[in-house]
Amino acid sequence: MSSSSSGEMVFVEHTKGVNGLPKVILREVRGCSAEVYLYGAQVTSWKNEHGEELLFLSSKAIFKPPKAIRGGIPICFPQFGIQGSLEQHGFARNRHWMVDPDPPPFLTCSPNKAFIDLILKHSEEDAKIWPHRYEFRLRVTLGPGGDLMMTSRIRNTNTDGKPFMFTFSYHTYFAVTDISEVRVEGLETLDYLDYLKNKERFTEQGDAITFEAEVDKAYLSTPTKIAIIDHERKRTYELRKDGLPDAVVWNPWDKKAKAIPDFGDNEYKHMLCVEAACVEKPITLKPGEEWRGRQELSAVPSSYCSGQLDPQKAL
Ligand SMILES: O=P(O)(O)OC[C@H]1O[C@@H](O)[C@H](O)[C@@H](O)[C@@H]1O
Numbered sequence: 001m002s003s004s005s006s007g008e009m010v011f012v013e014h015t016k017g018v019n020g021l022p023k024v025i026l027r028e029v030r031g032c033s034a035e036v037y038l039y040g041a042q043v044t045s046w047k048n049e050h051g052e053e054l055l056f057l058s059s060k061a062i063f064k065p066p067k068a069i070r071g072g073i074p075i076c077f078p079q080f081g082i083q084g085s086l087e088q089h090g091f092a093r094n095r096h097w098m099v100d101p102d103p104p105p106f107l108t109c110s111p112n113k114a115f116i117d118l119i120l121k122h123s124e125e126d127a128k129i130w131p132h133r134y135e136f137r138l139r140v141t142l143g144p145g146g147d148l149m150m151t152s153r154i155r156n157t158n159t160d161g162k163p164f165m166f167t168f169s170y171h172t173y174f175a176v177t178d179i180s181e182v183r184v185e186g187l188e189t190l191d192y193l194d195y196l197k198n199k200e201r202f203t204e205q206g207d208a209i210t211f212e213a214e215v216d217k218a219y220l221s222t223p224t225k226i227a228i229i230d231h232e233r234k235r236t237y238e239l240r241k242d243g244l245p246d247a248v249v250w251n252p253w254d255k256k257a258k259a260i261p262d263f264g265d266n267e268y269k270h271m272l273c274v275e276a277a278c279v280e281k282p283i284t285l286k287p288g289e290e291w292r293g294r295q296e297l298s299a300v301p302s303s304y305c306s307g308q309l310d311p312q313k314a315l
Contacts (some may be wrong), residue, residue: 004215011113014099017044018063024099026114032146034114039065041097041138043116044072046148046297054237054299056173056271060262068093070262071173071271073150075138077167078130080279081195081249086129089171092136095120100137104153115141121285122157132164133157148297156285163286169277170295172239177232179251179269184209187247192217193280211272214253218279222247228274234302241276243293248275 005129009029017023044061046054057071068074068089076089103117120124120136127133135157143235156164166206176182185208193199195216204219226247228237241247250273254258257268276295285292 012116018086018109021063024116026142028114028142028144028146030144030146032142034140034142034148036116036118037063038067038097038099038118039063040068040074040093040095041068041120042072042074042093043148043150043258044069046142048146048299053175054297055269056175058263060264060267062262064175065096066094067262068259070189073173074171075152076167076169076171076275076277077136077152077154077165078132078134078168079165080277082171083167083279088093089169090166091126091130092120093171095126095140103137103139106139107138107150112141112143115139117239132162133159134164142259145298149294150296151292151294153290153292154285156287156289158287161287163284165284167277167279167282168244168280168293169275170244170293171248172295172297173271173273174228174230174237176228176230176272179211179272181231182211182272183229183231184226184249184272184274185229186223187219187249190219190222192219195220209249211251214251214256216250217248218277219247220247220280221245226274228272229302231302236300236302237274238298238300239274239276240296241294243291244276244278244295245281246277246279248277248279249273250275 013025015023024036026034030049032049033047036043044057055072061070074093075090079086079090082088097118097120100117100119118138122133137153139151167239188204188206190204193201193270224241226239238258252268258265285291
């Protein structure tokens, strides 16, 4: 456990990560931790109190701009996927963010000490590809129980009176023991767009979702709670979201994995992306307006969660 010279615990440590990229480590008293790179404002690690890694990070991840880091929680903004004129998943994930010197007050009075506020603003360079002024503020918090909370606030600061539109996702790569032993609950019977079938719309059947081939789907208007159950590890991830109606589920499986240069051939077995997202209906912000999108993750023993999940319960 890291502590200051006075012996007090350091909840927020500013340090350097791979290739000297600035990184912030968040710690909580029970021993859980999270790591956030300023490059992409990307969470690359989230560990429970036993030091077990809960996020997948590829062994081939390239920590070198302009390549986005493969794994953890990349942020897709202002464009999810290829629906638009920008590069896949937009540019927020490969920009250098700053520590926010002036974060807005949070409405809820929280006892958490392990948090970091980051900010990304428009630049002249980016204005050539996305001609808007904006402020994107992200707070990453590690709760006392080890929960990982992320709140994004995006504000239109255009001075030309123009609104802008965007799509978004927290592209979370969950670490799983064996993908063929994983079940996702909370998305059954929903409509989804299948990206492997030209975005055709289908309706999911009644059963919980399991995996035996490549999957790339955007479930629409989902409940606020989704569970990812890792049977082999007897661990359940709970994803709670607010302001993000959709959920993307992605696993490249063997063939696609081999075609991704910064992804190991067999790593698809040990990851599953379940992304709190807004993809079907883009968000429109007028000048002065702000949007808020939040995700909370917890990891609990499966016996505790199974059967108790109430997908309708709001955050
Ligand atoms: O390789 P990238 O740009 O990080 O994207 C990975 C995947 O991200 C998912 O969110 C998309 O739905 C997939 O289509 C995409 O392949």
